[in-house]
Amino acid sequence: MIIILGGRNDEHCIHVANHLDKLKEEYYFLDTRNYPIFNWEATSQNCGSIIAEGKRISFCDIKSVYWRNYYSVPFEKISDDEFVSKMVQREKESALSSLFYSLKTNWVNSIKAFELHKKKAYLINLMKENNIRVPNTLITNDKDRIEDFFDKNNNKIIVKPILGGAYTEKLSKNDLTKERLDSLITSPVQFQELIDGVDIRVYAFKDEIYAIRIEADTIDFREDLNAKLIKTELPKNICEDCKKVMQISALKYSGIDIRLSNQGEYVFIEANPAPMFIYAEKQTKYPLTQSLINLLTS
Template sequence: MNILILGDASDAHAAHMKNVLTEAGAAVDYLDTCLFPRQLRLSWRPDTRVGWLTLPSGRLLNLEDIHSVFWRNFSGVGVAPLTDANQQQVAFNDSMSTVRSLVQACPARWINSWRAYQFHKEKPLQLSLAKQMGVAIPETLISNSPEQVREFVGTREKAIFKPVYGGAHTKLVTEAHLEPHRLDLALSISPVTIQEYIPGTNIRSYAIGESVYSAEIRSSALDFREDLEAELIPIDLPASVHKQCLAILKAFMLEWTAIDWRVKPTGEYVFLEANPSPMFVHFERQTGFPITQKLVDLLMS
């Protein structure tokens, strides 16, 4: 059974999955798209939908022979530097188009898929869909308008801000952030996500297939990802929230995900985001939840 891991050995989670899948009897290779087109070879026939992948090791795989792919991270392509900027852009576009096409054409089971990855990049749409499903979300503004940002913040006791796409931790909005020159400059560079601050408790739920595993994350940090000492306490979700986890999994085109919630003092669960390629090894070690085994089961089924 041929299984690929999208990523490389420098990622601890990718290496972890390669080890456990190999121990389970699969033939496992990394699919590191950064090595395309210099070391990784891809070929595909749109008329017959037959394709081949030649790994840097020289191993040749027919796309039909790839059973499944574990999506750890997608790093784009690694086009060699060229002196002509136009040629460089053409080479990059051609390489990315080839990789994007092959990822979607490969008939293997993807955990998770390109469509799920693309949808995750549009986090405002993710929030909107959750709301349409009847899931509570924070009051949220995505904007690069200083006037709209000041109005939104001014009508709430506390507000937080974070990137629209991701890549940085959540911070509280302060008066210094709203200083006119600073705010105008920041918003001329990029828009921002502003949300109401929700007092309460952080909950992370891993939904895998038909299973859901959840834990309270006890931390004094505004963004628990900054707290290496955060305590993880396994919990049972309310039945309604358990159902919402599985509904989110399906609606977001996911095979597995980590869903972050904020639970108000009233007990209401508020959805923050669903990650299609979350870190999980530390969570698993602290809680004892069988996340790795569930992933192995998905990839080998």
């Protein structure tokens, strides 16, 4: 039996569920916005059960988990003392995430991969250590160190958040107004060398690699609603790098973002642990759903 971690309102969760229906695979949604009831003997392997959609599921019967969304544990006011409510939230969160770390099943993908993905700058560092080409990157809230980084990278820079939540923006020295530099003190940001070129999105399922070239008019393709998705082939060494990135990032499948520079260099941006794929499949006819279903059911 398969667990779909996410909500019944999520397009990708529903899509996967529909395909499991066709295969007559039993599955249940686990939507953590409603904190689940569970019992777990932390000292013995897979001993315990969890109630998902009214069904008591023994841990040892879980064949795999499709991790789409873990909504974390919502804050609930259970006392006038905010500290007490926060403590309860922390307790619930720790119990559930410890269970996710411990449960031995086919996680697609695992909590470890998701936690690692939140340390994007560390992953950039790991990729570099593994001889994978990544953009020169500076993370700082120190306005006095920025000019030097711009000079070293020929004044061709982008800025983006460290974790995410805002679009990537091109920047030149002229954009470094006093106001902007002073605002840095509120939070560090991420500067990178600008990789002028096109986006490549790779869907990787263990050893299967499907690459797509994205032609967009904006620096961050998500801003261009008319972006074109075109099937492409990757050089062998870049396929190997994709596999290495998956290994470093503890991923079984991923949507890997790469920039192909105008000079023909492949530069790795990041590897996403729960990528959207329905639109990409429609545009390219790659068998992305089937590859994911294979991972979950084999």
